[in-house]
């Protein structure tokens with residue numbers, strides 16, 4: 441069966457998976473959604489005996505129907521290999537009241553690696569399939585985390601180059617070191633004398649510059665984006681939810697058909713949407729528990745049916761969830777209004793002009809599978825402390841938001857089904873906040889100097905990603921002014 445991808449804002453625009461991956465965003469500004477959410481064609485029991493890679497193949501083949509088996513296997517085998525520090529890829533840790541699915545065993549110790557390690561291969565394969573002869577140049581502006589995950593993903597991938605712009609004084613010392621020590625020969629990292637918004641605006645302008653596109657084309661290059669709304673990032677994330685259920689079934693924790701809950705710390709709504717897709721594919725999921733930090737737009741949305749981003753933006757200890765516009769929610773909106781593209785378009789227009797929109801009572805019924813709640817900063821710290829005190833397990837701040845929300849769900853519902861929390865970052869990525877929660881912060885020490893302290897407290901081995909930045913030489917020293925970004929790109933490419 442062949443699946444196409446249609447735009448949430450004009451469903452007459454339909455493309456093959458490989459084209460959707462190359463384009464990222466649909467021409468009308470909408471997001472690509474599969475024309476149908478396919479059902480798993482193997483039983484969860486059978487999947488439970490398979491490796492992560494084989495499960496990933498059995499999920500992705502149902503969505504990327506224009507890829508051959510050989511092509512997909514090539515992408516999967518190059519993505520989920522020894523870059524990950526454990527062979528399970530997404531190991532499940534059992535604790536007293538919940539499982540943690542640790543999605544942080546990849547190159548940059550955060551869950552973005554799960555998708556960004558495969559996207560480069562999906563993209564270069566898509567380019568080949570569509571007779572694109574040009575080399576793909578990924579342009580990215582980053583406020584910190586995505587930059588390194590994208591650099592690591594595209595590092596030395598044949599047929600690609602990647603250029604990352606970050607605000608020179610706007611990222612943490614560790615984030616900066618992670619980027620400027622990137623060793624891939626096809627990677628370029630630039631600090632700009634400006635803020636993240638300026639970096640992002642500069643990148644968008646280059647994407648929309650037709651003259652620049654022509655100049656690049658003459659030299660055999662074209663731009664593409666590793667943005668989180670690319671379907672090539674969403675679909676690979678569905679695999680680990682299937683993997684989690686199938687593994688627990690195989691271990692005898694679950695009986696065939698028994699329902700499970702997933703709790704997901706949420707920002708842009710990509711990770712939890714992948715869990716929703718897994719449910720729609722046939723994984724017996726009872727509730728999708730959507731955890732927010734103090735930027736609780738989604739909690740309010742699930743409570744009232746109104747999405748309203750008109751509020752103060754809060755800086756929290758879980759920065760990857762400091763988001764007021766959850767882009768991927770547009771895909772869910774489209775699905776719960778029965779793929780009504782005009783309706784979706786109107787709601788998104790309201791969001792753009794007035795910063796808010798409200799869904800109908802009928803659409804709200806489509807949200808039955810979701811439960812939303814949020815954690816304050818104090819509750820997040822308390823969650824880290826209490827889990828550590830009870831059983832020595834250390835969570836990062838994002839995962840702690842999810843854990844706190846899960847305990848609220850238990851109090852609200854008395855539902856004692858098996859629960860799996862998507863654990864999205866290693867505590868080593870947020871060393872200072874984690875140690876502060878445990879009462880062991882030391883303001884006289886730098887973030888890097890706190891690493892051995894966390895090692896002693898947690899007993900968790902220091903990940904390769906952290907050791908690396910302590911040892912690797914700095915390779916990227918380029919700094920540029922905001923109005924010199926294009927010139928800098930041309931310089932790198934010899935255009």
Ligand SMILES: *Cc1c(COP(=O)(O)O)cnc(C)c1O
Nearest residue numbers: 706707708709710711760864865
């Ligand atoms: C990106 C990120 C999130 C949020 O995931 P979304 O898919 O954007 O909802 C949560 N935790 C960490 C550590 C992240 O990097």
